Amino acid sequence: MKRLRSRRPFVLAGLLCAGFFFHAAAEPPKPKNGQTAKKAADTQTAGLPPPDYLPETARALLRKKMERHGQDARDLMFAVTLLQYDAAKAAAQRISTEPRLVRPIAGGEDDLNALLPERFFVLQDEARSRAQAVATAAEKKDDKALADSYGRLVETCVSCHASYLNRQ
Structure with a gap:
């Protein structure tokens, strides 16, 4: 009974999240002010806003x-x-x-990699090691380690996105 009780928060959280996402996926966004349905959907799933310091290419x-x-x-x-x-x-x-972006090399000031902040590369490496920890926890079917390692991975993701947007 004790093992079942320790899993209950994970199961409840999972069901709530799944219900939320399935509900959101079932209702397409309504177009605003003459937008087509496709454009409204593209806007909702567009991802991060473009940073000012990077050219469009x-x-x-x-x-x-x-x-x-x-x-x-x-x-x-x-x-x-x-x-x-x-x-x-x-x-x-x-x-x-997944293939990583390599750090800038001397003489490559015009390369995409040179345009990104150094913190991006540090966090990219951190994300790799934290994703490995998630895989290990999943392989062991260790719910607590899975939740903890996933939480640390998401912290890295948010930090990386902030670094990308704000050139930290």
Whole structure:
């Protein structure tokens, strides 16, 4: 009975989150002021706003890379929340093994990598190691370690997004 009681908060949180997301997915956004339905949907799922310091060509390159990353992050969120260990492990492994942007090299001042703040690269490495911890916890089916490691990974994600937007 004690083991069941310790899982109850995770199960309840998972059900609430799943219900919220399924409800939100079931109702398409209503167009505003003459917007088409497609444009309203694009606006809602557009992701991070563009940072002022990056030119459009650099943002386009990053956007392409981050689309797959964003899908993996969503898959991981659902899998962790619903305690789907195999799916959580797979998504965390995809995140931890995805190709990284390399730090700028001398003479590459015009490269995309030179435009990004150093903190971006530090957090990219941190995200990799924290995603590995999520995969390990999922493999062990350790609910507490899974929740803790996922929380630390999300902290890194938010810090990285803030660094990207504010060039910290």
